[in-house]
Amino acid sequence: MKVWMKYTVKKFISLVISLLFTSIVTFTAFQVIPGDGALSALGMDATEKQLEEYREEMGLNKSLPIRYINWLKDALKGDFGYSSQYQMKVSALISGRLNVTLWLAVLSFLLIIVVSIPIGILSARQNDGTLDVLITLLTQVFMSVPPFFLGLLITLIFGIILKWFTPGNYIDPGENFRMFIRFMMFPAIAVAVPKTAMTIKFLRSSLLREMELDYVRTARSKGMANISILFRHILKNALIPVITILAMMLADILAGSILVEQVFNLPGLGRLLVSSIANRDYAVVQAIVLYIASVVIIINFLVDLIYQWIDPRVKRD
């Protein structure tokens, strides 16, 4: 078997084990939380007999491992139980909300990459030039602005003054996809700006660090032009630490940004999570916690794969 396949399989097995482990911990944690599942489902008026029947029907009388396995079987089929708050299936509830969060994540993540990489390179190339000083100053400012405040500013400027979108008027993608994307661009910008600034700063310092290294001097001694050295030799090396940061950001965005969702009135995961916690809708909370944990684990898996693709030293053992 080739080294990279071995590595991938190894990482995949550890991915599956991590996911299983996370699900066990999450499931157990929610079972240990005080409260009677039957009582909360049927209400205070239920008789002891009704409760007993419900427990029997739902398998609540069985031991924890059995209940876990039953739950896992359902979960693998996409059934995460019933939301007491919304009176609908958790899976249907979440998938609607997930759609919004995923689109927000995709749009803002694309923005981060498309904007930060060229600006980071430009800033490093002009090291200590006027442009670099300006970029550094701006990144410093934008890094420190909280996204929800940025959201308010964007709403004010683009929504109220320029009227490029109607604040709070979320458009369902099924209704009009183009208008949906157009609306989503604004919260995406709010999410992306501070993260873009951080990425620029990080990429810039990573590039500058790499430029000092011996292999760059070797490339110059070959008579290579600086711009070719940057793209052929330095950039890949400099991106290695940046990828870690980007992955952390992606996980963060995918978990839903409650404040930005609130500001733009988006029906996303973050707001669902908050209301579910407030209403003790544990089936939903459990599903979201599991989703967030899985996102982090899967992203880490992908990052490992990207590393092995970029850096030959990763495959060493």
Place this chain on the structure above:
Amino acid sequence: MSKADTLLSIEGLTIGFAVRRKINTVVDHISLEVKKGEILGIVGESGSGKTVTGLAVMGLLPTSAIILSGRIHFLGKNLLTMEEKELRRLRGGEISMVFQDSMTSFNPLLTIGAQVEEMIRLHSKHTREEYRALTLEALMEVGLTEALEIYNRYPHQLSGGMRQRAMIAMAMIAGPKLVIADEPTTALDVTTQGKILQLLKKMNDKYGTSMVLISHDLKVIQSICDRAIVMKDGRIVESGMAKELFIHPKTKYTRQLVASAPVLFSKSNGEVKETSYNTHNEEQKEILTIEKLNVYYSEKAVGLFGKKGRKQVIKDVTISVKQGETLGIVGESGSGKSTLAKAIVGLNKEIEGVININNDDAKSRLVSMSKPQMVFQDPFGSLNPTKKIGWILEEPLKLQTNLSKKERIARVNEMIQQVGLTSEYLERYPFQLSGGQRQRAAIAAALIVKPKLVILDEPVSSLDVTIQAQILHLLKELQKKHNLTYIFISHDLNVIFQMCNRVCVIYRGEIVEMKEAKELLYRPQHEYTKELLKSAMVLKT
């Protein structure tokens, strides 16, 4: 010499570094010439300006360096006034460079093949297949016979020697007229050093490529250079034919360089100098005995449920060291010499076998004062950079003794003077000291708790030769004064023969030979020892 013979000429070159509004001159009005087909050696200690001179020719000076005056002519054209585009054509195509550290000088993310090939891609026009064929040919030429395999390897997958060969292939592939090799063998083992120098010589013979060989090591310069230049503090101190220069040095500095160069090879009259030994007494008691020592490193588990592997680094080593003697341990990098040292001081836990320190006096083993101490190769890395020297020296006393503050300070003051520094240095941070001073401080830190046994792991390898000689002298003095026992680890046979009574040669974790130093030098028995001695000799022609 006629003008037509001159390839490179430097006239009155002065280079400075801007440091806080001041200009520090590092190269001071030097003039030199390199003729077609010759190998010019530039020898000097660190800070002498030899590397900066090389980089100036390439136009690769760091941005903080300023050329204050002078001219550099290559084939009649002034390099300092040349357009960047024209310079780029020269770099690699006409003048190329071989760097010291082949690990960091290659891009870790690209294959060796891609990086060597890049050089001809930049300087000639061919088809893809031709580029590849030329690259493979160049790799073969430098002795990388498995060229096809090497082509697809990454830098970290090759040994230091192979990487350096690849670097030479890269420097030669575009057919340059001049190759500047800056300490090309310094990072290599002696056996490999000789081979790399021979390879450079072969390239010079075959293609008539001129070379500038920069080194701190006289042996290297003597081995293949036609002419040599001695540099000190940015100036040329002496120059002449390499063979003459070091046998009949004219200036004081060159004499000093030759004198501090290791004894074994300074045999101008064909006789090996006697090394100064401590009187070696057979009846002295043993201070350390090691029996059947095996040391392992655990390897990362293979596969998720795979068993953790163990790699044996030291195999069945049995050594005894007598009080007051110096036992040398010599071997190449990776042979396990440092692992052995760490096992003795107890820094390595995965061991089997018996290590007895002071075994005649079982109680004293419990007393931490007689624990063996260690001095490492890189004093910069092993002294805490955020603490002053005084603090560093005092700390072990705080931990291991009940001395009062006053007594501790008295001891620290006494120690710093014994290693040849003054009390002023106690107030300095490690980075404010020179390499030699730092190593003195490291020695003081090791001796402050009055150990009987000191393990010196390559204590002078990172130092210049004249400083090396001073430190070795200091170590001998301290040994006499405190009746210390040394275990002296080095890859450098010269240093070993200067310091040690007995020597054990370690190869792949096993002791292949252990005997009196003189015996080993004149009557080596094991093949590996012979090879070691031979390759050390090859450097001296």
